[in-house]
Amino acid sequence: xxxxxxxxxxxxxxxxxxxxxxxxxxxxxxxxxxxxxxxxxxxxxxxxxxxxxxxxxxxxxxxxxxxxxxxxxxxxxxxxxxxxxxxxxxxxxxxxxxxxxxxxxxxxxxxxxxxxxxxxxxxxxxxxxxxxxxxxxxxxxxxxxxxxxxxxxxxxxxxxxxxxxxxxxxxxxxxxxxxxxxxxxxxxxxxxxxxxxxxxx
Numbered sequence: 001x002x003x004x005x006x007x008x009x010x011x012x013x014x015x016x017x018x019x020x021x022x023x024x025x026x027x028x029x030x031x032x033x034x035x036x037x038x039x040x041x042x043x044x045x046x047x048x049x050x051x052x053x054x055x056x057x058x059x060x061x062x063x064x065x066x067x068x069x070x071x072x073x074x075x076x077x078x079x080x081x082x083x084x085x086x087x088x089x090x091x092x093x094x095x096x097x098x099x100x101x102x103x104x105x106x107x108x109x110x111x112x113x114x115x116x117x118x119x120x121x122x123x124x125x126x127x128x129x130x131x132x133x134x135x136x137x138x139x140x141x142x143x144x145x146x147x148x149x150x151x152x153x154x155x156x157x158x159x160x161x162x163x164x165x166x167x168x169x170x171x172x173x174x175x176x177x178x179x180x181x182x183x184x185x186x187x188x189x190x191x192x193x194x195x196x197x198x199x200x201x
Contacts, residue, residue: 022046022053022144025074027096029088030061038080038113042140049141050148060092069099069107075147080113086122093127108147110159112136120160120169120184130161134187157188 024046026039039057046055058068069077077096081089093109100107112132116122123131130153132139139158146153154164168186 021148022050022076023072023074024053024055024076024078024144025069025072026055026057026078026080027065027092028057028059028079029085029092031059036080039078041137042078045137045140046144050144053144065095066099066102069096070103073103073105074107076108076110076144079109079111081111081115082113083115083119086111086113086115086119090122090126090128097127110143116160117184117187118180119182120165121182123160123162123165123169128162130159132158133160133184134158134189157186158184160184160186 024043026043028036028039043055043057046053054072056068056072056074058065077093079089079092089111093111096107096109108130109128110130110132111122111128116131117133120131120133122128130143136158139156142156143153143159145151146156153159153161160168164186168184169182170185172180172183
């Protein structure tokens with residue numbers, strides 16, 4: 001009988017995600033004026049490249065997140081955060097981790113967005129399993145493919161994990177903007193080759 005193995009916090013059967021596989025929940029803290037373009041994009045990309053995947057979007061401020069996660073039972077919970085609100089998502093990740101334990105589900109948590117790009121150190125010591133830095137539309141597909149196949153996530157460009165953090169996150173050499181302390185060296189961009197140094201991009 002095939003035994004599940006643990007890789008990067010996601011329960012898998014040998015060779016891929018266990019049972020009916022990919023269940024992705026995008027969680028937004030609230031919706032003030034409009035939905036996040038990045039969340040809409042990654043949701044659509046997930047359905048395009050993984051047609052058997054189940055995808056849903058939950059809003060924390062609705063007050064029903066635990067109920068929704070218990071019913072949906074996601075493998076993956078994803079967030080997108082700007083600087084300032086990132087603190088809300090870090091607390092939310094702790095809450096989701098506790099919910100996962102309550103329902104006996106190992107939930108892989110990943111956060112992307114501008115804050116992660118310019119402050120990848122946000123991952124260290126958090127309840128997140130990984131962050132996305134820079135443009136992550138291609139990296140997202142590679143991440144989900146790796147999870148399906150049971151491959152390591154640690155060599156995917158634009159993905160920083162708890163396991164590869166010490167290898168790919170280094171002090172920033174940016175002198176003129178002292179609020180940028182670290183940068184991810186595994187970031188590849190199409191629209192800008194160096195978004196950390198070109199903050200206008």
